[in-house]
Amino acid sequence: MSKIKIEAENLKLFYGDFQALKNINLTMKEKEVTALIGLSGCGKSTFLRCLNRMNDIIPNCHVEGKLTFEGEDIYHPDCDVVALRKKVGMVFQAPNPFPKTVYENVAYAPKLHGTKDRASLDEIVETSLKQAALWDEVKDRLHKPALGLSGGQQQRLCIARALAIKPEVLLMDEPTSALDPISTLKIEELIRELKQHYTIIIVTHNMQQAARVSDRTAFFLVGDLVEVDDTEVIFTNPKDQRTEDYITGRFG
Amino acid sequence: MSPKVTEKIAFATLRAIAFFIVLCLAVVLWDIFSKGLPALTWEFITENPRRGMTEGGIFPAIVGTFYLVLGTIIFALPIGVMTAIYLVEYAKESWATRMIRLAVVNLAGVPSVVFGLFGLGFFVLFLGFGVSILAGSLTLALMILPVIITTSEEALRTVPRGYREASLALGATKLQTILFIVLPNAMPGILTGSILGVARAAGETAPILLTVAAFFLPRLPNSIFDQVMALPYHLYVIATQVPHADQSIPYGTAAVLMILVLGLNLIAILLRTYFRRMRKV
Amino acid sequence: MAIRTEFDQSLRDLQAKLLHMGTLVEEAIHKSTEALVNQDIALADAVIDGDDELDRLQLEIEDSCMKLIAMQQPMAKDLRKISAAWRISVELERMADNAVDIAKSCRRIAGQLYIKPLIDIPLMSEICQQMVKGGLDSYIKDDKDMAIKMSEMDHKVDALYKQVFRELLAIMLEDPKTIAQATHLLFIARHLERFGDHATNIAESVVYLVTGERAYLNE
Numbered sequence: 001m002s003k004i005k006i007e008a009e010n011l012k013l014f015y016g017d018f019q020a021l022k023n024i025n026l027t028m029k030e031k032e033v034t035a036l037i038g039l040s041g042c043g044k045s046t047f048l049r050c051l052n053r054m055n056d057i058i059p060n061c062h063v064e065g066k067l068t069f070e071g072e073d074i075y076h077p078d079c080d081v082v083a084l085r086k087k088v089g090m091v092f093q094a095p096n097p098f099p100k101t102v103y104e105n106v107a108y109a110p111k112l113h114g115t116k117d118r119a120s121l122d123e124i125v126e127t128s129l130k131q132a133a134l135w136d137e138v139k140d141r142l143h144k145p146a147l148g149l150s151g152g153q154q155q156r157l158c159i160a161r162a163l164a165i166k167p168e169v170l171l172m173d174e175p176t177s178a179l180d181p182i183s184t185l186k187i188e189e190l191i192r193e194l195k196q197h198y199t200i201i202i203v204t205h206n207m208q209q210a211a212r213v214s215d216r217t218a219f220f221l222v223g224d225l226v227e228v229d230d231t232e233v234i235f236t237n238p239k240d241q242r243t244e245d246y247i248t249g250r251f252g
Numbered sequence: 253m254s255p256k257v258t259e260k261i262a263f264a265t266l267r268a269i270a271f272f273i274v275l276c277l278a279v280v281l282w283d284i285f286s287k288g289l290p291a292l293t294w295e296f297i298t299e300n301p302r303r304g305m306t307e308g309g310i311f312p313a314i315v316g317t318f319y320l321v322l323g324t325i326i327f328a329l330p331i332g333v334m335t336a337i338y339l340v341e342y343a344k345e346s347w348a349t350r351m352i353r354l355a356v357v358n359l360a361g362v363p364s365v366v367f368g369l370f371g372l373g374f375f376v377l378f379l380g381f382g383v384s385i386l387a388g389s390l391t392l393a394l395m396i397l398p399v400i401i402t403t404s405e406e407a408l409r410t411v412p413r414g415y416r417e418a419s420l421a422l423g424a425t426k427l428q429t430i431l432f433i434v435l436p437n438a439m440p441g442i443l444t445g446s447i448l449g450v451a452r453a454a455g456e457t458a459p460i461l462l463t464v465a466a467f468f469l470p471r472l473p474n475s476i477f478d479q480v481m482a483l484p485y486h487l488y489v490i491a492t493q494v495p496h497a498d499q500s501i502p503y504g505t506a507a508v509l510m511i512l513v514l515g516l517n518l519i520a521i522l523l524r525t526y527f528r529r530m531r532k533v
Numbered sequence: 534m535a536i537r538t539e540f541d542q543s544l545r546d547l548q549a550k551l552l553h554m555g556t557l558v559e560e561a562i563h564k565s566t567e568a569l570v571n572q573d574i575a576l577a578d579a580v581i582d583g584d585d586e587l588d589r590l591q592l593e594i595e596d597s598c599m600k601l602i603a604m605q606q607p608m609a610k611d612l613r614k615i616s617a618a619w620r621i622s623v624e625l626e627r628m629a630d631n632a633v634d635i636a637k638s639c640r641r642i643a644g645q646l647y648i649k650p651l652i653d654i655p656l657m658s659e660i661c662q663q664m665v666k667g668g669l670d671s672y673i674k675d676d677k678d679m680a681i682k683m684s685e686m687d688h689k690v691d692a693l694y695k696q697v698f699r700e701l702l703a704i705m706l707e708d709p710k711t712i713a714q715a716t717h718l719l720f721i722a723r724h725l726e727r728f729g730d731h732a733t734n735i736a737e738s739v740v741y742l743v744t745g746e747r748a749y750l751n752e
Binding site: 185189192208211212231232235236 | 537538539540599600603604605606
């Protein structure tokens with residue numbers, strides 16, 4: 001039994017008066033892939049963005065309940081958000097490399113966090129790109145603009161950029177929704193490899209993707225966590241009728 | 253008439269009207285340059301005016317305008333950009349930000365001659381800068397501040413949210429994100445917008461009339477507290493106050509002013525295309 | 534980069550399980566005839582006891598197939614490979630039941646003096662074992678020719694069955710006291726004949742897997 005990495009207890013989130021998350025209880029274990037599925041606006045992305053406090057940048061957003069990272073309260077006033085985000089990396093829906101070179105994209109965060117000498121940066125860039133299965137494709141064009149890469153490569157670059165600060169958790173917000181099927185499969189393959197070293201939480205609209213890549217699946221419905229179980233169970237024998245309706249595509 | 257014919261007529265009319273704009277510019281340019289270009293000799297550009305400005309060159313006015321443009325940039329750019337950053341990146345929607353925006357909009361609507369009067373009252377007399385480059389630059393800066401703020405705001409807003417989020421998610425602070433990600437990406441927009449604003453300032457007469465411009469001063473300034481001649485005012489003076497001047501002198505001055513303003517616009521366009529190309533592959 | 538490695542791995546695991554099940558079935562039919570020939574009750578019991586393991590394996594393979602379909606969304610040949618595995622596992626389970634039935638008949642007539650020398654029945658069993666082996670090999674290798682060749686062996690099994698039937702009929706007509714044992718032997722021959730039919734079904738699955746076209750090999 002691997003240890004619990006992130007745990008939500010009675011987590012509630014409000015945008016102004018609107019309650020976007022109602023009493024979420026969910027644990028995410030180390031080196032497991034947890035998939036969050038559900039309809040648009042069901043709160044799965046909102047929940048994901050609680051985990052590295054990206055919701056902080058949204059005005060009038062406020063959180064109740066408890067959310068812990070390795071037992072430390074993420075929303076405690078003393079929590080260092082910068083330190084948290086170094087441990088909890090994030091990959092977004094649309095590939096969003098900075099309009100810099102491939103190298104500068106990966107080196108950006110390590111530089112900010114104090115790595116200055118060239119040799120260390122070179123090494124970080126190479127390791128991160130290798131981990132993201134992109135090294136062979138870009139090693140000859142490290143100093144060319146990142147925006148010249150294909151969409152799938154850009155997304156893997158974003159993964160490499162997130163890995164460059166050596167996080168422990170990787171949050172992925174619909175990482176393949178803007179990609180073609182082959183690029184999608186490559187990212188999925190990558191997720192399976194990365195899970196040996198990282199705890200991964202992925203939001204996806206694509207149920208098949210959740211089935212393919214995750215160990216655990218959580219089904220959200222209008223701000224509620226309806227069911228969470230081993231992915232195999234969710235997709236072959238869900239307990240809740242609403243989950244069954246959703247995964248069989250019979251949602252009224 | 254069939255809808256198809258109506259459509260064709262409408263299209264042709266709209267196109268003709270649109271081309272009329274080009275015609276207007278062409279006529280103005282042709283008028284200025286056909287009469288002004290013959291006057292543009294090396295002597296005209298590099299020498300002081302002589303004999304009550306009926307002879308000689310316009311060198312002090314060119315230098316004066318150059319100093320004023322420089323001063324305007326130095327004052328307006330940092331203040332404008334920083335205001336825009338505050339408004340876009342930091343300020344939450346509140347009565348305070350609404351007031352700032354309202355101020356910006358109204359500042360943009362103030363007639364330029366009112367800026368001139370204000371400059372006289374505030375910079376020249378109250379702060380005691382006298383009629384000087386300093387007072388004139390500050391007045392012009394104040395006038396183009398709204399342009400710089402709004403274009404900078406626009407430029408900052410066009411930086412994709414994704415860049416900011418990516419940077420923040422990598423553990424960058426807000427200030428780091430603004431300095432290393434947002435500003436470099438907004439710079440092309442900020443610069444081109446600012447240059448267009450400055451180009452406008454370079455051609456203004458009213459604000460400098462009361463704050464800096466000298467009627468006739470055939471020497472170069474020694475400090476920022478000196479008066480200078482400036483091209484637009486000089487043009488006004490020789491066109492209206494010097495009845496015996498040769499036609500070629502006001503037109504030559506106008507041509508130089510046009511070249512200066514168009515040149516600034518050209519720089520803005522070149523910068524924009526350069527940055528655009530940089531962003532692509 | 535290689536993609537879908539997890540799916541490929543799961544598919545290999547599934548095939549390994551199926552191969553294991555095939556080997557067990559081959560062993561079961563071999564042992565049951567061995568028990569018959571040698572009148573070895575212990576061996577017959579072993580075959581009967583071994584059936585639980587085969588039933589369990591069949592369910593396990595079925596679960597794996599279902600999981601693969603639900604989780605990996607296989608398409609085209611991948612999908613046919615999984616559906617074939619599912620079908621083959623069902624056939625194998627029934628073939629194992631045939632072996633169990635043979636073992637049960639064998640227990641009933643153990644200790645009696647056989648009314649005829651057992652030559653054709655072991656021969657049928659021999660062929661059946663080759664058929665199981667051939668079926669699984671052709672599945673693993675995606676070899677439709679091998680599958681068709683295997684299915685043709687069923688003609689020999691059918692012919693032998695008819696021969697055994699006629700022979701036992703003659704014996705029964707001659708001496709009604711032999712009917713009890715002869716009936717059991719007849720059942721045994723019948724089970725072997727059915728066993729061959731199931732093997733032919735496996736061949737059909739393999740042909741469909743390879744070509745995507747249905748084939749009718751059972752005449």
